[in-house]
Amino acid sequence: MDHLKQQRGEKVILVSVSVQMLEDLDAEEFHLLAQSAGAEILEHVYAQRIRPDAKLFIGSGKAEEIAALAEQHDADLVIFDHALTPAQARNLEKIMHCRVVDRTELILDIFAQRARTYEGKLQVELAQLQHLSSRLIRSRGDLDSQKGGIGLRGPGETVLETDRRLLRIRMGQLKAKIEKVKQTRTQGRVARQKAAVPTVSLVGYTNAGKSTLFNILADSDVYAADQLFATLDPTLRRLNWDGIGNLVLADTVGFVRNLSHSLVESFKATLEETVEATLLLHVIDSSSPDMLEQIEAVEKVLKEIGADVPVLLVYNKIDATGEQAKIIYKAPHQPGRVYISAHTQQGLDLLRQAVHECLMGNIQSFELKLKPAYGKLRNQLYELNVIQSEQYDDQGNLHLHVIMAPHKLEQLIKQAHLPISEILGDRASLFQKPLEEFEIKD
Incomplete structure (x- = not known):
């Protein structure tokens, strides 16, 4: 299928298109996404349009320019920072003579590399197949032909119909397996709720520092790195929190702007730890120039998955901004924001106090x-x-x-x-x- 190979060093040309009628995306974040997938970035091409071209998304002149760059650098791949229709991707590949993938396929490839658990791998495969099913087109000349030859003539299904049927069968199998995993998770949550064990989930934009903070609070060793989507699978740890007792801490997949609805749907089982939590710690990269847009993107996804849970905003990376560690209250004994640095461990006592007050009330x-x-x-x-x-x-x-x-x-x-x-x-x-x-x- 058309997604990045899971190996480092594919030679890639990035294309960022600023479209007036679509949401503006961060070109630097797109660059980081490609790096996270292991791409060797040769060129980053920028374009502007009032509206996307129905045939190529970009203009034909810009497409020819990118095709020339691809030939000059012997590029393996061209990645667009927007969702492309199957027809647009096919038309671009004809001009550029190399594979063309869009933002969704890029994110799916990163997910495929990061998935470590059985559940994570199931969800990635399902998301990839759902994406592929909308892109099954007659790219080969014989896809609309029925099988012929002695003993094979007569009514039957075309190759395209066979492919679609096999995809439907596999997707049905994956959904059944994911449903079983979901039931197991639900049983675990019911048991915790019966035992009155609160669950605190860390959510936030990708690369905001959630896993670093999780490791410190849970005294754990979850994979944490300065890259996008370092965490994909939800990680839960049971710990003893001063003044509260037993508590379950959950680290979840990071969010990103312009995350397609189908991707959110595919990873709903993972995000259910967020929906069912007692308290959400929304970890924010306070050093990012796009902080407000990132907060908005996270809140949008939380709304989409129906997470109606109390939220404590955790402004991380104050070591980079020079802010002081502090708690800001929205009402007496109701913390609204806390400023910390997971890297230098500034303000972690204040964070513990704020979580205590959020869960237990006045101390x-x-x-x-x-x-x-x-x-x-x-x-x-x-x-x-x-x-x-x-x-x-x-x-x-x-x-x-x-x-x-x-x-x-x-x-x-x-x-x-x-x-x-x-x-x-x-x-x-x-x-x-x-x-x-x-x-x-x-």
């Missing part, structure tokens, strides 16, 4: 009095790493100073079936809801 200081028999509660508080100090009195009672979310403390005391008033004293009134809260209002 307060409490003095607890525990009898010797309440040792299990003490152990749970130690596991949450919320105990600031402790001391025993003459009666053998343990006095603890803790800093944590009130509802988490209430949950632990009630689960242990212990008397709140005895443990908290005067502060116990904080957890006694006034009667008017339960009145039915008109």
